[in-house]
Amino acid sequence: MNYTDVAPPRAEVYDDDTVRGFVFFTMFWGAVGMLAGLWAALELAFWQCNLESPYLTFGRLRPLHTNAVIFAFAGNAIFASVYYSVQRLCRVRLASNWLSKFHLWGWQLMIVLDAVCLLSGFTDGKEYAEPVWIVDQFITLLWVAFAVNFFWTLARRREKHLYVAIWFYIATIITVAVLHLVNNLAIPVTPFKSYHVWAGVQDALIQWWYGHNAVGFLLTTPFLGMMYYYLPKAAEKPVYSYRLSIIHFWSLIFLYIWAGPHHLLYTALPDWAQTLGTCFSLMLLAPSWGGMLNGLLTLKGAYDKVRTDPILKFFVVAITFYGMSTFEGPMLSIRSVSALGHYTDWIVGHVHGGALGWVGFSVFATFYWLVPRLYNTKLYSLKLATIHFWIATIGIVLYMVSMWITGITQGLMWRAFSQDGSLTYSFIETTKILFPYYLVRALGGALYLTGLLMMVYNLVRTARSGRAVNPPVPTETVRPSRLTEQV
Amino acid sequence: MKKDHRWLEGQGVLMSILVTLLVLVGGIVEIVPLYYVRSSVPPIEGVKPYTPLELEGRDLYVREGCYNCHSQMVRPFRDETERYGPYSKAGEFVYDHPFQFGSKRTGPDLHREGGKYPDSWHYYHMRNPREIVPGSVMPKYSWLHETKLDTSLTKKKMEVLRKLGVPYSDADIEGAKAAMETQAQGIAGRLVEQKVENVQSDREIVALIAYLQRLGGDIHWREGAQ
Numbered sequence: 001m002n003y004t005d006v007a008p009p010r011a012e013v014y015d016d017d018t019v020r021g022f023v024f025f026t027m028f029w030g031a032v033g034m035l036a037g038l039w040a041a042l043e044l045a046f047w048q049c050n051l052e053s054p055y056l057t058f059g060r061l062r063p064l065h066t067n068a069v070i071f072a073f074a075g076n077a078i079f080a081s082v083y084y085s086v087q088r089l090c091r092v093r094l095a096s097n098w099l100s101k102f103h104l105w106g107w108q109l110m111i112v113l114d115a116v117c118l119l120s121g122f123t124d125g126k127e128y129a130e131p132v133w134i135v136d137q138f139i140t141l142l143w144v145a146f147a148v149n150f151f152w153t154l155a156r157r158r159e160k161h162l163y164v165a166i167w168f169y170i171a172t173i174i175t176v177a178v179l180h181l182v183n184n185l186a187i188p189v190t191p192f193k194s195y196h197v198w199a200g201v202q203d204a205l206i207q208w209w210y211g212h213n214a215v216g217f218l219l220t221t222p223f224l225g226m227m228y229y230y231l232p233k234a235a236e237k238p239v240y241s242y243r244l245s246i247i248h249f250w251s252l253i254f255l256y257i258w259a260g261p262h263h264l265l266y267t268a269l270p271d272w273a274q275t276l277g278t279c280f281s282l283m284l285l286a287p288s289w290g291g292m293l294n295g296l297l298t299l300k301g302a303y304d305k306v307r308t309d310p311i312l313k314f315f316v317v318a319i320t321f322y323g324m325s326t327f328e329g330p331m332l333s334i335r336s337v338s339a340l341g342h343y344t345d346w347i348v349g350h351v352h353g354g355a356l357g358w359v360g361f362s363v364f365a366t367f368y369w370l371v372p373r374l375y376n377t378k379l380y381s382l383k384l385a386t387i388h389f390w391i392a393t394i395g396i397v398l399y400m401v402s403m404w405i406t407g408i409t410q411g412l413m414w415r416a417f418s419q420d421g422s423l424t425y426s427f428i429e430t431t432k433i434l435f436p437y438y439l440v441r442a443l444g445g446a447l448y449l450t451g452l453l454m455m456v457y458n459l460v461r462t463a464r465s466g467r468a469v470n471p472p473v474p475t476e477t478v479r480p481s482r483l484t485e486q487v
Numbered sequence: 488m489k490k491d492h493r494w495l496e497g498q499g500v501l502m503s504i505l506v507t508l509l510v511l512v513g514g515i516v517e518i519v520p521l522y523y524v525r526s527s528v529p530p531i532e533g534v535k536p537y538t539p540l541e542l543e544g545r546d547l548y549v550r551e552g553c554y555n556c557h558s559q560m561v562r563p564f565r566d567e568t569e570r571y572g573p574y575s576k577a578g579e580f581v582y583d584h585p586f587q588f589g590s591k592r593t594g595p596d597l598h599r600e601g602g603k604y605p606d607s608w609h610y611y612h613m614r615n616p617r618e619i620v621p622g623s624v625m626p627k628y629s630w631l632h633e634t635k636l637d638t639s640l641t642k643k644k645m646e647v648l649r650k651l652g653v654p655y656s657d658a659d660i661e662g663a664k665a666a667m668e669t670q671a672q673g674i675a676g677r678l679v680e681q682k683v684e685n686v687q688s689d690r691e692i693v694a695l696i697a698y699l700q701r702l703g704g705d706i707h708w709r710e711g712a713q
Contacts, residue, residue, distance in 0.1 A: 043624075044593065044624055045624075054630050057551065058552075058556060058626065059552025059554075059555045059626075060551070060552050062555045121551065123549060123550065124549075125549035125554060125587065126585050126586075127590060151499070154499050161493065161496040161497050162497070163496075167502065167506075170499075170503050171506050174503060174507050174510065175510045178507075178510065182514075187650060187651065189640055189643050189644050193546075195584040195585075195648055197584075199581055199583055199584050199585075199586070199652070200577065200579075200580030200582070200583045201528055201577045201580055201586070202521050202522065202528070203584070203586040205517065205518060205521055209514055209518065217510075242489065243489060246488070250509070253506060253510055254512070255513075256513075257512070258516075260517070266562040266563060267560050267575070268560065268577035268579075268580065269577070270521070270526075280513070343589075343591055343592040344591075344592070347591065414566055414570070416566075417565075417566065422569075423566060423569055427570070427594070427595040428620050428622050431594075431623070
């Protein structure tokens with residue numbers, strides 16, 4: 001490509017308005033989604049919290065919580081960080097203003113529609129795929145808009161080489177599209193009620209192929225992409241190993257897809273599929289930890305900065321939780337461990353280790369770095385960010401430890417037999433004993449939410465102290481691929 | 488390797504194609520045989536499609552998000568078969584659109600719920616779980632006892648399901664309304680026999696009871712146990 005040919009007639013600026021929009025909605029929906037989670041947690045301790053309203057029972061509130069934190073909080077965070085970094089990595093403005101706007105506002109509209117449907121009892125009844133038929137169509141349309149905007153931007157890039165973060169974004173966009181389309185294949189009865197074409201055991205396998213890879217390609221790969229872009233930026237250090245990033249990228253995306261059946265161990269799914277799920281889950285440990293090590297070792301020589309910089313604190317703990325969750329996951333995929341842990345709160349704790357620790361902290365780190373730059377100013381309060389870090393960390397620990405205890409307690413009580421060969425505990429006995437731990441879990445969640453609100457305040461003050469800027473794209477100076485040479 | 492990969496990083500299209508192929512492999516290898524290898528889901532004689540009333544009851548189960556707290560998948564462990572009944576078999580779920588295995592037991596598994604308790608147990612339990620199970624954290628579902636069951640879509644639902652392979656005959660679909668009334672009145676009659684007051688057969692709770700009492704019964708294990 002001849003770079004001199006593409007010199008623009010007037011100054012091209014980055015489209016950071018779109019990024020700011022997604023940042024705003026990330027924070028907003030994060031607060032809503034986590035509040036819904038806290039509320040649902042309290043309902044398990046005190047059933048009266050549902051206010052005896054059909055709209056607020058646990059069965060409707062929990063899908064709202066998961067949809068809000070996955071699609072609204074994590075989703076918007078992904079779009080914000082992808083759109084910011086892809087412009088810099090390709091040294092070009094986002095391809096289409098219209099698509100960016102459509103994506104930004106359409107996504108929020110979709111979330112509102114989904115939330116109303118879920119609370120009103122319109123649901124597909126599959127975990128993390130609850131949006132009804134019409135919302136599914138809308139998601140497809142928006143995802144296509146995202147994909148077109150993204151790949152079109154890549155096509156117009158001024159950098160020859162695609163940096164590692166972009167590989168992860170590509171994998172995210174393609175795989176999520178495949179998963180969403182296949183899992184939601186359905187014939188509608190009305191726009192709000194449809195029947196999925198899959199049934200029974202096949203439906204279960206497809207659902208968990210989807211569900212597990214929603215974790216893999218919505219909550220892992222885009223966040224690894226974020227790690228590869230924003231961590232070196234924040235640490236002012238190059239990525240530790242280029243070779244490791246190649247190896248762990250290709251092996252991660254290949255292995256992840258196979259691991260779904262570990263959600264169905266000891267069910268009616270054929271044994272061979274269960275065994276494949278277990279094997280690939282165990283193998284997945286290697287590329288996962290490859291990513292973790294590449295992240296942590298990027299800080300080599302900058303460890304002293306971790307002591308003072310809350311952004312790096314968030315990154316270090318995020319990556320550590322990533323390592324921990326990706327260790328716990330394969331362990332839970334071993335049949336005998338799954339036998340104890342499946343159906344219990346252990347799994348809920350495991351998910352939250354990844355969600356609160358890895359996903360949440362990655363977003364916090366990225367945004368504390370990003371927002372001051374979007375407004376050409378400094379972070380309002382480093383101290384407040386540090387307090388946020390500690391409160392949130394304590395919150396996660398309380399959450400996870402209480403869930404480990406409830407999960408293992410209940411799992412052991414279910415399988416306890418008395419001397420005479422009868423079951424020792426009735427089901428309700430195994431439920432009642434969990435009460436104090438449910439309180440601790442709710443406390444953990446409340447701390448985490450408090451931290452988020454502190455962050456919202458901090459970022460709002462930051463934005464107000466600066467001015468929204470759309471910096472010019474450095475189009476003229478043709479530099480060597482600086483970023484692929486690691487920052 | 489580094490040099491070749493460096494070249495690849497300049498080829499966005501090729502890279503995207505490679506990613507696509509790579510992520511498709513696992514799914515195809517695991518999912519496709521489940522459809523084409525008959526032994527993956529051994530058919531079970533006696534497994535029948537849901538009646539129209541049970542189907543509506545099942546849709547209520549989905550609507551209320553029961554799967555968030557109840558599983559429908561008994562694992563082959565002694566404690567589970569002791570607590571719930573025979574472990575679940577693949578062939579029992581062939582008409583379940585969508586499957587409702589669940590992933591969390593805040594409450595007990597429900598796959599072998601059918602026939603476990605009398606209809607009145609469910610009627611009272613859904614109205615106020617703590618009347619029956621002190622200490623339960625389950626919400627009250629008293630609106631099910633008040634709201635009239637919407638049957639305007641039942642036929643259309645059955646037609647859609649037939650397209651998906653559920654063997655409803657023309658007669659089944661044509662006679663759906665009548666079949667629903669007969670079954671609902673049967674349940675209402677039993678509720679009255681069991682001393683439940685103010686029973687109305689056209690309420691949502693009746694459809695839900697029909698579904699719950701149907702669960703896991705196609706293999707007739709309760710009859711065998713007696």
